[in-house]
Amino acid sequence: PAPCPPACLSSDPTLFPVLPPAPRHQDPSSTRRLRAWGGLVGAVILTALWLLWLLGSDPGGVLEPQPVVTILIWHWPFTDRPPELPGDTCIHYGMAQCRLSANRSLLASADAVVFHHRELETQKFHLPLAQRPPGQPWIWASMESPSNSHGLRHLRGIFNWVLSYRRDSDIFVPYGRLEPRSGPTPPLPAKRRMAAWVVSNFQERQQRAKLYRQLAPHLRVDVFGRASRRPLCANCLLPTIAQYRFYLSFENSQHRDYITEKFWRNALAAGAVPVVLGPPRATYEAFVPPDAFVHVDDFSSARELAAFLVSMNESRYLRFFAWRDRLSVRLMHDWRERFCAICAHYPHLPRSQVYEDLEGWFQA
Template sequence: MLGLAVPRCWGPWRAWSGASLFSALWLLWLFWEAPGGAPAPQRTLTILVWNWPFARRPPELRSDTCARLGVAHCTLSTNRSLLALADAVVFHHRELQTGQARLPLAQRPPGQPWVWASLESPSHTHGLHRFRGVFNWVLSYRRDSDIFMPYGRLEPRAGPAPPVPAKSKVAAWVVSNFQAHQRRVQLYRQLAPHLPVDVFGQANRRPLCADCLLPTVARYRFYLAFENSQHRDYVTEKFWHNALAAGTVPVVLGPPRASYEALVPADAFVHVDDFGSARELAAFLRGMNESQYRSYFRWREWFQVQRVASWEQRFCAICTRYPHLPRDQVYQDLQGWFQA
């Protein structure tokens, strides 16, 4: 069973309920603006990135990196000699987890905020018990993070929406990590007998180049935006890039529907939990008429997808939030918080 079946009614488009609209506007405001209308700090802040994510050597950072991304009075640096002078230091968890990076606890200046950063799910995050009482702030995809950093967001569209790409096939899925114990694999195997699904990626020896992914997926009516694990607020590029940006309807397996509705209109996606079985889900997808299908794209009239893809953008956002974050906060049980 996928969950309790939820009846759906078709009629006038109702995606932007008051709650959904409020949630979306609140997220845009939170990301770009300082709460309370307080002015941005005029003093230039220095954010020291102790270990650059997934890199043996840090990139060359321009002095105006943050300014070019729209964040003033903010400097990113990977120069560890600035530890004593940095306004905040950010540590990416993967390198701490693997031992490629270590915390400079003995050299930590008193009162200096340290930021724990990770976009991985709890299923792929280990060793947090070692960091009790170390970090002050968290940068992650969790909406209750100190620096909320989603994989993508909707932003207002400046011009007319492009047409929905022409469809010639039913459903696509791009997957590299294919393991029998994953819920997404189990669901796919239940769904495949009832729904034509073309599988791409390393798992099926049909990889798609970076420039091939979106044009390929765009030909399909649906994309299986199945997360590798189901956790609170864990909505990745599979949803934002592979589906919404490609111009297809995502069929999502991840956190509960409410987590998605806090990010996009309620009728921008199909959630597997709304159906009692894979057969019922397949019947719903195959039985959808053209009018019903088109209703899933109404959000494109007002919004477009903005993918948050660069670590420079994520780390510069620390400066935006900096004046409004609690200086006396310490995560005494980071593991308990993140795995909740």
């Protein structure tokens, strides 16, 4: 072999490889061009390496398409006639590669099966335990409170995941949420009356009924719904409530995270200030700004609450709507959207998880 030139024996790293000395008066534009070409070459190399990493698991060099997740709904909530479920149903809710079906013949091949509790509770149908494929996740779904969910003790050790309004659910689906506003802020409806309440199931033993009885002598409350024999049609509900300054967003029972359409639709979406009876104030503040509602727990009595509402001036009242300049209400009442949400969580949920005491978890 030819002897190594002196330069390669030097310990100075700048001498390897050996380059001819640059001219003393090198053109600056040439230097810039060289640097630009060097940056471009580096970017090309990095891009090529990234693509090779993506394609490395595929000998053919083609990206594998994501598999479609099939969610079987064993019985559609509250009806014997499920809606049409075309293949692109979940795409409308921002979820691709997700298929909903109510076809029970898919039990053996479905990626997960959903069971709505009301139909289990009323024994309208039974669980197909004998036909359950090994390892198939089963999902318990309910948007009702524990006070209105019975028979949970019979469902021990069956379900892997839970879909509900509880924030610690495997698939968390609230009744509504606030989203950044994309358009101009709509004008606040003109207010002509003080307070409204829509109630169909009025029971004296409920906390909301007791609070109403205490509040009524001090505050004018117009009551609508079947309980007062003044029902409102679907298209009449929001325009009627919009005329009122306040709406009594009283939940039928007080449980962890239980905030329903009484708050999201009947009050916020209608443009009335919600007066809430439900979980603690901190729970509401996890969803909306703290000055967007009135919480009954902030007052020592119903009379004090009524005095606060009646004596409120206009500037103080308008502060309850400051959020409307940047946020809008998104109602999430469609069961198709709720079931499509399963696919977003599906890859990350534990397959080995089992609710051995579903009743104990839900009532906690």
